[in-house]
Amino acid sequence: MTDRLIADLERLSTIAPELAVNAAIAASGAADGYVTRPSPVGTLYVAFTGRGVSAVELADSPQDFEETFANLHGRPALPVAHMPRQIERHLDNAIATGKPGRLPLDFGGLTAFQQAVLEKTAEIPTGEVRPYGWIAKEIGKPGAVRAVGSALAKNPIPVVVPCHRVVRSDGKLGNYSLGDPSNKRVLLEAEGLDLNTYESLADRGIRFTGSDTTKIFCNPSCGPAVRTMAEHRVEFRSESDAREHGYRPCKVCRPVTIAA
């Protein structure tokens, strides 16, 4: 008896949605999942594992991204419709502010030094910049300025870990690894840094600015320094210059190492 019931049951078989299949592969850990997000520098491809965001890249097309990712990480990245909840909840805010906040990050495969550099970089407030040497001093490796530079050049999670906020000590913006080098400028301007003012100070050899009312000196982009009124703003070429005038370093932006 063949029958209609058996034939109808066969027709209940269906196709799994492609993006859900990708998510299943990604959830197993055999591949990363990825989504795209808009940004001031173009479409960002954001990849993640079950542990957190593993990569942020610019790419011309999904194929382009998938190829780059596989070469760099040695595993495939697949487009998915849904992210793990913790990532879904915090990703957009992390991109908008350039701060991981509560977004989980997967630094798998990085050395302890690279991680320390990235974690310190993540502390730089939105719209401010710090020199490479500042990172080196803050993580207790004042001599490792070059190593800081190469750790940042390999930052797998740019924008969210804001390596665009780390600049040369002479005030030049320095290199940037995400797409066109001018993207560093685009990102800093998008988050409100007054680059004209910042660069004109740098051009004149000014490394720190202070306020003659508080007698505190800062990194020139530090929030309180930026808000100091022009008639109270003083400029310094070096730490000793500032100290000789009776100024102490800001405890918030820590322009120089502060003895504990």
Place this chain on the structure above:
Amino acid sequence: MTKPDLATIAGDLATDLDRAFPGYVRATADGIFSGSLRMLGDRGDAEDIMQETYARAYAALQGYSTARIKALKVRGWTWTIAANLCRNRLRSRARKPQSSLEGFDVAGTGADIEEQALSQIEVTLQKALLDLPFPQRAAVVMRHVLDLTYEDVSVALDRPIGTVKADIHRGLARLRLAYPEEAI
């Protein structure tokens, strides 16, 4: 993406788990998704079950010896994981009645499956499946929707083949009642 041949998958997984795993998922996912969908009646649940199944499969395979992976009957083995997850999902629904089959039932026409343009009889059949006790429902779905062998079904549900056959027989008999008389 091409789907690798089911017959070679166990060997591929044994040789290089990470490389072969995405292909294994692609080759088996339609079945896991379809089966979970028919056993649970809800697409969201079916997607969850699919993800959880492969996460567990991957973890399990990492602990298996090469010989053990090579000897796997991949479809049946994957269903041992998925069937357990479906059964657990139904149990947790039973404990939380508010999240039961409401979505399906209230919609009447089967909102969860309408996008696949099921015919009226298929909607009726899906509903009738959801009324079967789980062992009958799971066995009927695996055998007749997914075309698994009795042996695979028996392995997947951890029940003797005879019991599986009897469950299928009884399940089909009950499903026939869903048809209008002239159609049988």
